[in-house]
Every structure is written in C-alpha cells, then in structure tokens.
Amino acid sequence: MRRRFLGLTAAVAAFGMTAVLSGCGGESGSGDVTLKLVAADYDIAGGSSTKTYWHNVVEDFEKKNPNIKVDVQIFSWDVVDAKVAEMVKAGNAPDIAQIGAYSDYASSGKLYSVDQLLSIPVEANFLSPLADAGNVKRVQYGMPFVASTRLLFYNQTLFEQAHIKPPTTWAEIASDAKALKAKGVKTPFALPLGSEEAQAETMMWMLSDNGGYTNTVDGYDIDSPENIQAFDWLKANLVEPELTGPVAPGKLNRQDAFDAFAKGEVGMLNGHPSLMEAAKKKGIKFGMVPLPGQNGQAKAAMGVADWIMGFKQGGHRAQIGKFLDFTFSDANVLKFADQYDLLPSTVSASSAMAADPKHKELKPFLAALPTSELPPVGKTSWPKVSETVKKKIGSAVAPGGSPKSVLQDIAKVAMDAENAE
Structure with a gap:
C-alpha cells in the first residue's frame, strides 16, 4: 500500500x-x-x-x-x-x-x-x-x-464540555455528534470521503457493519446489504443532520481532517498512529477507541x-x-x-x-x-477499484445521492476489472 x-x-x-x-x-x-x-x-x-x-x-x-x-x-x-x-x-x-x-x-x-x-x-x-x-x-x-491500523479518535476536552462518553455503537456516535454540535463544535464527526483516501474510510465503515470489499471466498462484494446499510446510516444520521462539518464528505481529504482535529475543530474521526503526534504537538487531549459497529465493536479494524x-x-x-x-x-x-x-x-x-x-x-x-482486515491488495484489479471508490463514494452520501446505486456502480467496475485479469 x-x-x-x-x-x-x-x-x-x-x-x-x-x-x-x-x-x-x-x-x-x-x-x-x-x-x-x-x-x-x-x-x-x-x-x-x-x-x-x-x-x-x-x-x-x-x-x-x-x-x-x-x-x-x-x-x-x-x-x-x-x-x-x-x-x-x-x-x-x-x-x-x-x-x-x-x-x-x-x-x-x-x-x-x-x-x-x-x-x-x-x-x-x-x-x-x-x-x-x-x-x-x-x-x-x-x-x-x-x-x-485505524481507531476512532475523539477530542477529550470537547467531550468533557459536552458531558458525553466515547461511543460504543453507531447510535452513540450520532448522539455524541449532536451533543458536540449543540456546543458549537465546527465538525462533530469528520468523514473524509475525498479523493485522497476515501477507499480506506469506506472500508472502515463497511467493516463496522460486518461487511467489506470482499466476501469469504475473496470475491468482490461491494454492494452487499451490509455495505449499503452502512452508507444509508451515514447519510441519514451524520451527513443529512449536518454533523460532518462545513466541508462535504466527498470533498474532505484525510489530511485536512487530521489537520482540523489537531486544531481542536473536530470531535471525532478515524485515525492512525501518526495523528497522535500531530495532536500532541498542538496540545490536543485525545482518546482512542475501536470504531463502533451498529450494535457494538466492529468485526475488525482496517489494517x-x-x-x-x-x-x-x-x-x-x-x-x-x-x-x-x-x-x-x-x-x-x-x-x-x-x-x-x-x-x-x-x-x-x-x-x-x-x-x-x-x-x-x-x-x-x-x-x-x-x-485486522486489509484491502484486497493482492488483486491486480484493486488499483482500478480503489480509484473508482475515491471518485464515486462521496456522492453516495451527497444530497440526492443513493448509497445503493453508487455501490452497485462500483461493484460493476470491480466485476469488470476482475474478469479482465
């Protein structure tokens, strides 16, 4: 990678x-x-x-x-x-x-x-x-x-001000984000689905609903019911209630989200170890927990x-x-x-x-x-699929967007690329 x-x-x-x-x-x-x-x-x-x-x-x-x-x-x-x-x-x-x-x-x-x-x-x-x-x-x-690998980072100071605890389920992510917004937090939950690293953020949310890019026999399963459900939830519970900040997820890149977290402007986001040093250098108190699933911890972290x-x-x-x-x-x-x-x-x-x-x-x-589970990097079709995810997944949660339709479009690209191997 x-x-x-x-x-x-x-x-x-x-x-x-x-x-x-x-x-x-x-x-x-x-x-x-x-x-x-x-x-x-x-x-x-x-x-x-x-x-x-x-x-x-x-x-x-x-x-x-x-x-x-x-x-x-x-x-x-x-x-x-x-x-x-x-x-x-x-x-x-x-x-x-x-x-x-x-x-x-x-x-x-x-x-x-x-x-x-x-x-x-x-x-x-x-x-x-x-x-x-x-x-x-x-x-x-x-x-x-x-x-x-990735964990959910949260700003401890903002959480204390909002009198909330780190989330353990999707519902708690949404309720925590609402509480942060009520306290004036600029970006309660940063959702970077922009071109820089959307394929990684996408996989994390797929895993959080027991989905993923592939199935148990290593075939692509991008438009599975679990994956569709995950993006339906994101759209309805974080994006549409305006809990993901002033930049649309499809336009938000990972580095910009990390920079905003280090400035104290973000309540929660998925991050990797290097974010710790960036946050500490800026004096941000933070905690880390596994990314919650719909009803508890996700089946696996993304490696x-x-x-x-x-x-x-x-x-x-x-x-x-x-x-x-x-x-x-x-x-x-x-x-x-x-x-x-x-x-x-x-x-x-x-x-x-x-x-x-x-x-x-x-x-x-x-x-x-x-x-942990890793992206299917052993597939020669993966670079094509990854680029397609980066181009399209942001539109799944945009106004008027359909997670099911977007994931089906990506799944078709994956199938064509797989057949071409």
Missing part, C-alpha cells in the same frame, strides 16, 4: 528528492554481487532519516556479508512506484523494491515468492493478516514492510501495510533472501516502526513493542492489528 494507505503525506514535490546510498564499493570479484534496492522516503519533513536508516542497515549487513554489496536509491512516495515501473519496463528491475504495490509484478511472473527468499523462521514471523494480504492466488509474494519484494530479473535469489532475512530482524523492524510511529509487521517485534512502556499509546493499535 502506498503512502496514501498509511496516511502519511509526501512532503516533497512531485519530482521529489532522490537519494542514493552506495555500499562499500562495486563488485570486486567474480564471487561478489551488488544488489539494487529502491525504497520509499518516509520522512514527511523532508529530512534524511530514511536515508540514514537504510545506510545503517546496509553498513551492518555488509560487515557480516562482505561478498554482497547493496546500493540503495530512495525516492519520494510521489514517484517511487512510477520509478520502479519505469525500471521494470526498461528491463532494469531492481533486485529489491520497497513500494506501495506488488500484485501486478507477481501476476506477471516478475517476483520471487516469499518462500523462495526467506528462511522459515522469518517467513513464519509475519502477522497473519499481513502475510495473507501479500498473497496472489494463495502464494505470498509481497512482504509487509511496515503496518498500521494497512507497505510492501517489499524481490525481483527475479537479476537472478540474485540467495543474496536477496539473505539481505531480507537481515532486514526483518527485530532490531531493524522496531527501529523503523518507532522512527515513524508505525507498527511492526512481525509477531516478535510487535510483542516487543507492546511490552515497552514508551510505546503504551500504541498498544490499542497493536492489539487491533493481529485480527
């Missing part, structure tokens, strides 16, 4: 900064191999922290493996997927890519499967929802590099992941596997997750983070991740 799934906004221009880290030299003999790694830049402040992270990983790895060098190129999230696509098209695929999507490359036979690369202990250490999301036709190709993969073209299977085994050590996984307020993708690193008192605020996110 791209930066838009983790909800981190690229802080560089569209032709963003690129950085190149070299190993300790080129190939120095017939037994030496130089791996090419392309990675995404997670430093939203435009600094060099991602570059430094990979430099340290490569330096430590090369000390232990002197016959394997690693050259790293870092690109902004704005361009990294396109850069890798260009390299692959030109017949110059990197050995390893840490980017937003893997399914197209897997489906076209360009990637090693995970069991061809990783040692058994490392392969078995991924959290199961993340490992499952890395599958294409029941074979894992995408390795979850870093993860996140998200970014991916790392190994390309076949260079023929360096053994060396790629050795480097990835090293990359997924607890020390490396924890350092990266800690640096960017994200969640580890492995069982052992997640347990270590949960046991560390300095990460106590992340515990609700960590607790939600092992049973």
Whole structure:
C-alpha cells in the first residue's frame, strides 16, 4: 500500500528528492554481487532519516556479508512506484523494491515468492493478516514492510464540555455528534470521503457493519446489504443532520481532517498512529477507541501495510533472501516502526513493542492489528477499484445521492476489472 494507505503525506514535490546510498564499493570479484534496492522516503519533513536508516542497515549487513554489496536509491512516495515501473519496463528491475504495490509484478511472473527468499523462521514471523494480504492466488509474494491500523479518535476536552462518553455503537456516535454540535463544535464527526483516501474510510465503515470489499471466498462484494446499510446510516444520521462539518464528505481529504482535529475543530474521526503526534504537538487531549459497529465493536479494524519484494530479473535469489532475512530482524523492524510511529509487521517485534512502556499509546493499535482486515491488495484489479471508490463514494452520501446505486456502480467496475485479469 502506498503512502496514501498509511496516511502519511509526501512532503516533497512531485519530482521529489532522490537519494542514493552506495555500499562499500562495486563488485570486486567474480564471487561478489551488488544488489539494487529502491525504497520509499518516509520522512514527511523532508529530512534524511530514511536515508540514514537504510545506510545503517546496509553498513551492518555488509560487515557480516562482505561478498554482497547493496546500493540503495530512495525516492519520494510521489514517484517511487512510477520509478520502479519505469525500471521494470526498461528491463532494469531492481533486485529489491520497497513500494506501495506488488500484485501486478507477481501476476506477471516478475517476483520471487516469499518462500523462495526467506528462511522459515522469518517467513513464519509475519502477522497473519499481513502475510495473507501479500498473497496472489494463495502464494505470498509481497512482504509487509511496515503496518498500521485505524481507531476512532475523539477530542477529550470537547467531550468533557459536552458531558458525553466515547461511543460504543453507531447510535452513540450520532448522539455524541449532536451533543458536540449543540456546543458549537465546527465538525462533530469528520468523514473524509475525498479523493485522497476515501477507499480506506469506506472500508472502515463497511467493516463496522460486518461487511467489506470482499466476501469469504475473496470475491468482490461491494454492494452487499451490509455495505449499503452502512452508507444509508451515514447519510441519514451524520451527513443529512449536518454533523460532518462545513466541508462535504466527498470533498474532505484525510489530511485536512487530521489537520482540523489537531486544531481542536473536530470531535471525532478515524485515525492512525501518526495523528497522535500531530495532536500532541498542538496540545490536543485525545482518546482512542475501536470504531463502533451498529450494535457494538466492529468485526475488525482496517489494517494497512507497505510492501517489499524481490525481483527475479537479476537472478540474485540467495543474496536477496539473505539481505531480507537481515532486514526483518527485530532490531531493524522496531527501529523503523518507532522512527515513524508505525507498527511492526512481525509477531516478535510487535510483542516487543507492546511490552515497552514508551510505546503504551500504541498498544490499542497493536492489539487491533493481529485480527485486522486489509484491502484486497493482492488483486491486480484493486488499483482500478480503489480509484473508482475515491471518485464515486462521496456522492453516495451527497444530497440526492443513493448509497445503493453508487455501490452497485462500483461493484460493476470491480466485476469488470476482475474478469479482465
């Protein structure tokens, strides 16, 4: 998943900064191999922290493996997927890519499967929802590099002023939002269904009514009765009573909603771990609870992941596997997750983070991740479906809009895209 799934906004221009880290030299003999790694830049402040992270990983790895060098190129999230696509098209695929999507490359036979690369202990250490999301036709190709999940954030100060408690059901969301509006809160419940990340907000509400993008046999089920009911409820109980603020949900982007929450203008919204730091920097007191369902807690939180993969073209299977085994050590996984307020993708690193008192605020996110559900990123049709959701879902809750009709339209696009695979 791209930066838009983790909800981190690229802080560089569209032709963003690129950085190149070299190993300790080129190939120095017939037994030496130089791996090419392309990675995404997670430093939203435009600094060099991602570059430094990979430099340290490569330096430590090369000390232990002197016959394997690693050259790293870092690109902004704005361009990294396109850069890798260009390299692959030109017949110059990197050995390893840490980017937003893997399914197209897997489906076209360009990637090693995970069991061809990783040692058994490392392969078995991924959290199961993340490992499952890395599958294409029941074979894992995408390795979850870093993860996140979502919880319902609420402004504690505004809740205390309105004499309300965090919601546990849909009805309580609506009643809390009404109480916040009565106290003059600008946006009682922020519902970002704009183009930036509508596919994620949509999935959260689907899950809250025991629905989702797919059914139990992994076929699309976008216009299911549960999904229609969820958006009917949103329209009737939050949007039409004007509890979602001055910007129409279809025009509200996630980052704008987060910024407004950090300014104290939003009572409730769905958020991920990085919102904690933004809110704390602005002095906002907040709490977090699982997103309520119609009659209680939703069946699952929405999980998200970014991916790392190994390309076949260079023929360096053994060396790629050795480097990835090293990359997924607890020390490396924890350092990266800690640096960017994200969640580890492995069982052992997640347990270590949960046991560390300095990460106590992340515990609700960590607790939600092992049973989370991810978007169907293993489907090569998913990018088309995701873009369609972003374009259309806001109209489902707009004046005169029909959730059923909009979801049926999206379902047809999904079916056509699936049949075209």
